[in-house]
Amino acid sequence: MATLVVFCVLYSVGAALAGVVKEERAVAVPVVVVKPEPLPSPVLLPGIVKPQAAPYVPAEPGRATGLVGVTYQFDDDVQQVVGLGLPFVFGWPRPPTTADLGVSANTLYRRVTAETVSGAVTLDAKLALRPCASLAACLADRQAFDQEWTSVLEAPVPAVAKDASTWLTVSDRTPYTLTMTHAFTSNGRSWLIGVSVIAVPGEEPAAQRVLNDIWRQTR
Template identity: 45%
Template sequence: MSTPEIPGYQLDQRLLQHPLAELWHGRTFTGMEIIALVLSEDGARDETVVERLTRASRDAALVPGQQETPLWAANFNSSRPYAITQLIPGQTGAERLIDPLDGIIGNDDVSLQAIRRQLSGYGAMPPDLPQADSIPSYADRPHQPQTQQPQTQAETEQSKIDVARQYSRKIGSWIYAVVAVVVLIVFSITYSIGSAIGSAVKKDDPVEVAAPAVSPEAIPAKVLIPPINIVTTAPYKRPDGSPGLFGATYAAGADLQVVANAELPFAIGWPRPPQVIRLGESSQLILRKVVTATEYDPANGLKNSFQAQVALHPCVSLAQCLADRPSFDQLWTKIYKTTAPATAKDARTWLTVSTKAPYTITMTHAFLSGGQWWLVGAMVYGQVAEAPDVQRVVNDIWRQTS
């Protein structure tokens, strides 16, 4: 299986390969180390696995404590859903993402031994557990004569989540002996998906777990994935006929469509009925595409190539935006397979124009909106005959962010 491609991240080492998921080490384009859990094609087709990953990620993002060990990014609608957490040596945030998955699988002795063998390669030392202190399994086992005493009602009602928590406490002493604690926590719990996940997910009926005494609050409407709040779009500035960066601009009072539903900090004027396509987002990158709705054919794709592809990166200041620009340009132009803007138009705007078919303009611009600094990268292209429309859209993005 090839290396997963996640916008904004470079995955460099696969830590675990499993039929339902892979675990990867990688970095953001700013150099921050991350751990990514990426479902396999089989895992992505399994609604139970995707639902568990989604719920676990929401918990990791929203329940108390996420400030110390944040869920960095997630996308549950991609062809291979994934969740990413920052790698912080000495902290254990990743298990908050994966632990809920542990409640639907068996923690049998075979799986535990396999985990220990794998983790030993990272320097982990297993604890001395009494032989009788084995961890219960919900996996299918060969039939054995029933010699044990009947279970009490309280025992049979014990939730699998409680069992998973007991499991986490029992293995804790040797997991904390590892330098990269976050890697090993995710690695151990993910690997325990091992021998029993297939039968547990496909054969068992879902088991309802009693709700905790205190339920978490509803997901706040303003929260996307920490630490980015859902972006507030600034009011659209109507065209006034003033000149732009390059070429044609919208005339004053021009009849155009306003794209205000792309969850960008600015709206965009579009010459025809627009359609927004969300390509993904993380704490460091937002990706959007705008096309013309009436020209979109689900069977054959776009009949007309005219479109805008936008990338957005948050900065704490203008100085940081300018410092991040080279790596940001390298990233977003690689994602969109285009040429980085090279000509400086002012102190915080860069532009490149290609007159070859398709006619293409790329722009990078640093701007302030609602107290937040941003870098925006835009690639707008179309047929050569559509060059004026391409110029108008680029100039409008520049105007809306100036």
């Protein structure tokens, strides 16, 4: 009988200890929350889809129009500026030198220059391009766009409204400078374009032709 009592006591103690061990193990095991991996973004940052460039439109005989000064004429020898990732092609007076100035979160920057044999820049065009959800969205975003691109490119803000979607500033100081902001639609997509064209003395007509042609190609 005594042996049975001792066995019962030892069994009870063992069971209790086993329960404590199980409880400690249950508490000691950390709860791991499995989180799914984030899905890859289907859009490459910064999210500017490469636009398709519209073909170049030559000036029509007797119908060359522009915003300021002179324009390309129908029979002018115009060099087409291509390969900049812009939704349009525009004319340049001589073989152009192009450069990619980089991309911000929602705006791309490009540069086109004309240089002498010694490498001196005589004509310098810098461009900023931003996509918009619609033409109305472009117009609503225009002031913020102007603040950004003119700061990045160190250009005067286009201040004079030429029409409902175009703003222009002309500086006759040396160097001669033209700046334009223009909202337009091409191939069903809407864009804001900012342009700064700087010319050394004697190259003012070339600067006018370049800016006028960008405006005409995006109308």
